[in-house]
Amino acid sequence: MFNIIVLEMTYQEISHHRLVSQKLYKTTKSLPQEIVHHFGAMQAQDYAMAKWAIGSRCDAFEAAIEEAINSAQIIRTHILRPTWHFVSADDIYWMLDLSGPQVKRIILSDTKKYGYDEKQFDKINSNIEKMLSGNNYLTRDEIMQGLNIKKVSGEYVLSPVLIMMYAELDGLVCNGKMKGKKNTYTLLEERVTKPPTKLTKEEGLAKLAKRYFESHGPATLLDFSWWSGFPPTTCKTAINALELQLSSIDIEGQTYWFGNQIFHENYLRESVHFLPAFDEILISYKTREASILLEDQSKAFTNNGIFKPVILENGKVIGTWKRTIKKDHAKIETQFFNETESSKKEILFEGIKAFENYLEMKIVIE
Template identity: 80%
Template sequence: MTYHEISHFRLVSQKLYKTSPNSPQEIVHYLGAMQAQDYAMAKWAIGSRCNATEKEIEEAINSAQIIRTHILRPTWHFVAAEDIYWMLDLSAPQVKRFTNSAAKKYGYDLKKLDQTNLAIEKVLAGNNHLTRDEIMRELNIKKTSSDDFLSAAIMMNAELDGLVCNGKMKGKQITYTLLEERVSKPKTKLTKEEALSKLAQRYFESHGPATLLDFSWWSGFPPTTCKLAINAIELQLNSVEIENQIYWFGKAIYYQTNFRESVHFLPAFDEILISYKTREASILLEHQSKAFTNNGIFKPIILENGKVIGTWKRTIKKDHAKIETQFFDVTEKEKKTALFEGIQSFENYLGTKITIE
């Protein structure tokens, strides 16, 4: 298997070929967790893998079929409602190390965070959906700085404790509500080993071919822990060795070898790049600084046949959306015309006319 083949198989495993119809929640469940700190772009990450419109995806989020919360790594993710509890049980202890450290700087130890959780529960009880600022006002917690790191740490801690998750959007503002009022708790719990194996299998089947270090980066667990998870499920996966690296992937994609011409306009922080520790299979080293920064800021990308060839950005106008592109190499006019056919699905998703510059 070559890097070119890896990039092809990842298009297959990540459902970017759209070979079968899927609902928004089915896409999120299949991928396990999708990074979602940029809410507008994260919705398109789902939309690019199914035929749902932005409105339909928002309905799935507002109705709690898809949950947006902090999980796996200390950032926002989309998670299917059916996965939220076992995934929180598994990953929350490791992510809470970051939130606890941040809260301590403002005098909030574990006891004070627990007391704050009780107060938040009272404020939100009865299916209330409040913004972070509204919750802080109810708790008489004043903003500590322009970035308001304290309230962020408090709410992230409440998310990781399984107390709150995203509520219904209030205009363009994100709200919080009680998780148990949105999603019922399951009657049984997985052991840590069962959950970790389940997470590993979900990752390699939906993101493979990928390495142990890729899974470690995506899951937030150390390589030694991830190795144990792979050992537990290796008979259920296929693998190939390239330059002394073992790449694992689901058995289902092994038979899908039909390469096809394809162009994808993908959002910032899309799983096609963000979910791998190293990204040479999808983007040349000399172009990586044009697509993402060393401190983890990812731009929307243009993918041609599995390779990143440029970046793009959108501007929403009153009656249309404007798309601006920047290619890494000079692209002939004829090729640009072919590439822009790849934006058609984004136009359908937005439900508005698109102009390209």
């Protein structure tokens, strides 16, 4: 049986409780790698904004987060759906074992028409391993040159993105140290020591589900399915395997799961957050009405999955923002969804101070 927590929680309050589970209240001090470990995986295709996703949940400067990534305490790689994610070094291998085979099948179904099957990718990976062996760090373009991948009419026959994604999902490569402003790749096993034992698929799924609901709850089975990339039937099995390790509550006929922590009323306080594009507060749920009104969703994200940086007041998205880094300051531009928010800008802009501290740079609001 699952724990059924008896408390007063309405559908409208879900977003407040997610601020707690997603560590946006900063109730405890955390290192950047501890934030990533808490989430299991944090979406990270927009590298600059993804670092702020970590920074908005701890008191680390951007430079400290960059150092955690460069020193391989945090790994940036393709995993889950697939897309770029930050993953803790402690979690990288069991998560690759769990999701890698599934996502590789997706890639192979796309590349079959180009004549690339598993054997072809194994040959490519063997050559990549030779190039990177000995703690070498190379950009994607440098690797493509080394592979002598041919172009037709100026275009690669097979996307370099897919080539490197397959190598990541195979557990061969991960992000290396930044080379100026360019991302590099290096061998994962030279970056992070491989553990002596493996989890079974069932153990891995249960661990992933527990991590998701503790860091994202209250959330539904379909939310977990969307975030993890596994089908609902598989996700249901994972939830059932957790037994007393999760709690649940039914709201308006829908079951929401979360960790065994009790949500206290004093958590529900006034708050303003300026959050990055693709932040877990929105992107990690199948439906997002708990955090943003249906009529405002097209202003915050597109149908093809492009998410803007958002402004949250008390857990609800009330506008979007963008930042432009200048020589000696960062310029912030805002767009609120209605005049009510515009009229209280001074109060709302208190929420940008955390970003100013993180950048260690003056913020100018326009």
